[in-house]
Amino acid sequence: MNPNRPARPAGRTVRIRRTRQWIARRRTALASSALRGAAYATGAGVVGLGFYLIQQRL
Numbered sequence: 001m002n003p004n005r006p007a008r009p010a011g012r013t014v015r016i017r018r019t020r021q022w023i024a025r026r027r028t029a030l031a032s033s034a035l036r037g038a039a040y041a042t043g044a045g046v047v048g049l050g051f052y053l054i055q056q057r058l
Contacts, residue, residue: 023030
């Protein structure tokens with residue numbers, strides 16, 4: 001251990017470790033949800049753009 005480096009509080013270290021473990025366990029679910037959200041947003045944008053273009057031509 002480096003004596004010049006200040007020690008972290010034990011509670012903060014435990015919280016960070018738990019958060020990292022939680023993310024590691026749910027990484028696939030989080031990635032899947034993010035991908036699904038991006039697909040929905042892209043689809044909604046394309047549909048909206050299509051309706052906008054149709055309205056401009058009428």
